[in-house]
Amino acid sequence: MKLIYITCNASMLEPVTSLIDEMEFADYQVIEKVTSKSRSSQPRQNTxxxxxxxxxxxxxxxxxxxxxxxxxxxxxxxxxxxxSNEQLSAFMWEAEKSAGR
Known part of the structure; x- marks a missing residue:
């Protein structure tokens, strides 16, 4: 199983979730407000x-x-x-084990 993590400016969440739904991914979770620091954009600390x-x-x-x-x-x-503030960052890795599926 692949685990995919996508992070984006909150303004890009709707296009991301629309894409995920269009591609018919069944299993995903959304965390709407995440503070962050990144090399690719200004910090977003909600301050x-x-x-x-x-x-x-x-x-x-x-x-x-x-x-x-x-x-x-x-x-x-x-x-x-x-x-660059509108660009998405995504990462994927292999899950070694899962439960409850």
């Missing part, structure tokens, strides 16, 4: 100094091809981003 926040999505997927197709779509979204 007066560093306003805003990110959102995070966790996806569990058995089909490696479907997971790879998601990354191709993320690359497409990033290529069309207005600026």
């Amino acid at each position: 007066a100094i560093w306003p805003g926040y990110n959102s995070a999505v966790f996806i569990q997927e058995d089909d490696a091809g479907k997971a790879a197709a998601l990354f191709a779509e993320i690359d497409r979204l990033n290529a069309g981003a207005f600026n």
Whole structure:
């Protein structure tokens, strides 16, 4: 099973979840307000100094091809981003074990 973690500016959460639904991923969780620091953008700490926040999505997927197709779509979204603040970061790794499925 692949585990996929996507993080993005909160303004990009709706396009991300729409993409996930269009691609028919069945198992995912959304955390809407995530404070963060990243090398690729300004910190988002939801404070007066560093306003805003990110959102995070966790996806569990058995089909490696479907997971790879998601990354191709993320690359497409990033290529069309207005600026680096709208770009998504995504990571994928293999789950060694799962329970409750």
